[in-house]
Amino acid sequence: xxxxxxxxxxxxxxxxxxxxxxxxxxxxxxxxxxxxxxxxxxxxxxxxxxxxxxxxxxxxxx
Amino acid sequence: xxxxxxxxxxxxxxxxxxxxxxxxxxxxxxxxxxxxxxxxxxxxxxxxxxxxxxxxxxxxxxxxxxxxxxxxxxxxxxxxxxxxxxxxxxxxxxxxxxxxxxxxxxxxxxxxxxxxxxxxxxxxxxxxxxxxxxxxxxxxxxxxxxxxxxxxxxxxxxxxxxxxxxxxxxxxxxxxxxxxxxxxxxxxxxxxxxxxxxxxxxxxxxxxxxxxx
Numbered sequence: 001x002x003x004x005x006x007x008x009x010x011x012x013x014x015x016x017x018x019x020x021x022x023x024x025x026x027x028x029x030x031x032x033x034x035x036x037x038x039x040x041x042x043x044x045x046x047x048x049x050x051x052x053x054x055x056x057x058x059x060x061x062x
Numbered sequence: 063x064x065x066x067x068x069x070x071x072x073x074x075x076x077x078x079x080x081x082x083x084x085x086x087x088x089x090x091x092x093x094x095x096x097x098x099x100x101x102x103x104x105x106x107x108x109x110x111x112x113x114x115x116x117x118x119x120x121x122x123x124x125x126x127x128x129x130x131x132x133x134x135x136x137x138x139x140x141x142x143x144x145x146x147x148x149x150x151x152x153x154x155x156x157x158x159x160x161x162x163x164x165x166x167x168x169x170x171x172x173x174x175x176x177x178x179x180x181x182x183x184x185x186x187x188x189x190x191x192x193x194x195x196x197x198x199x200x201x202x203x204x205x206x207x208x209x210x211x212x213x214x215x216x217x218x219x220x221x222x223x224x225x226x227x228x229x230x231x232x233x234x235x236x237x238x239x240x241x242x243x244x245x246x247x248x249x250x251x252x253x254x255x256x257x258x259x260x261x262x263x264x265x266x267x268x269x270x271x272x273x274x275x
Contacts, residue, residue, distance in 0.1 A: 012262045013112045016164075020268035021126030022070070022150075024142050 064132045065093030066102065067139070068115050069124035069266055070146075072154040076122035081114050084133065086140050087147045089154070092118055093133065102130060119266050123158050123237075125150055126266040153271060157234065160217060162270060163243050163263030165208060165231040169198035172227035194226040204250075204257045211246040215239050218270055232269040240264050 065082060071090045077083040081092040094114055096107065111129065118124060133139035143150075173194035181187040205221075208231055213219055216233040224230045235243055240263065247261035 008260065009262075010109075012260065013116075014108060016126075016265055016268065017108065017112050017115065017129045019128075020265070021128040022146065022271050023128050024067075024131045024146070 063095050064098050064100075064134050065091075065095055065139075066107070066111055066129075067091050067093045067127045067131045067133055068111060069118060069126055070143070070150045070154070071118075071122065071124045072151070072158065073122060076124065077118065080117045080121060084139055085136050086143045089147060089150055091127070091133070091139055091143070092124065102132070115266065119161060119264060123154065123160055124266045125153060125271045126268045149272075153267060153273065157217075157267055157270070159237055160234055160267075161237050161240065161264035162266070162268055163233045163235055163240065163261065164265065164269070165212070165233075165247065165259055165261045166224065167200045167204065167208075167229050167231070168258040169227050169229060170201050171197070171199050173197045175226050191226070195223045198223055198226055198229060200229050201254075201257060204254050204259075207250060207253065211250060212243060215243050215246065218273075220269060222269075233263075234267075234270045235264075237264065 065084060067084075068081060069092045070086075071077055071083075071092055074083045074085075074090050077090055077092040082095055084091040084093055092114075094107075094111055100107065108129070115126070131142075133142070176187060176190035176194060178187050181190065209219075212231065212233055216235050216239075218234040220232050222230050222232065233243065243263075244261065250257075250259070250261075
């Protein structure tokens, strides 16, 4: 159970690291093996599509 | 050497000696120095950055910079960050002493994820993804309980559809309220044992970092 929790914590941490936060115009390619996971360039963000869709939604504050 | 930038901070003392501090105007960026040829997808580096990020949050509120942004020098960072500085300063001043927490909930009606091969254009595929994301919903009783138990502990809160299978409740809370939020999460776990959800944090300013945009 503890291992499962550790794994969940790690996944959640990496999800926040890769999927959250302010995006700066710049350039970087994050690759694992031959797969580009994230590319930032010229104010255009190609991240995972879920992240793009989410950030395109209007913000609602209660 | 290049600096893998982790966050934007109000005070230099919030960064050193945990990470390297790079001035940008009257603010500071935290970062981790790595060799120019170091691949950013390196697992060990990702974990080091994640650990440093957590340690930085112990020292003070900061705005998270999405992983992947690097800078070689202060002038380099300043060029790329200049447009953000006023907004960052206002956010950091307003949110000093606060952190984010997130509660992810599995949707009761997860939508099938569209298959790109079934669409002629990328735009149509994106629209279908958007529709699937918006259509995901959760148990209304659980949603009500979340709002009743967690909202009073939050300075700001926001629901968002994460993807086609989950929703997320993000909270901006004072650092001293983290334990109370975790207690409220444990109570939700007892009352809604059948609802798969994950309460996590504290995190730096991520969801609420752009509120001054």
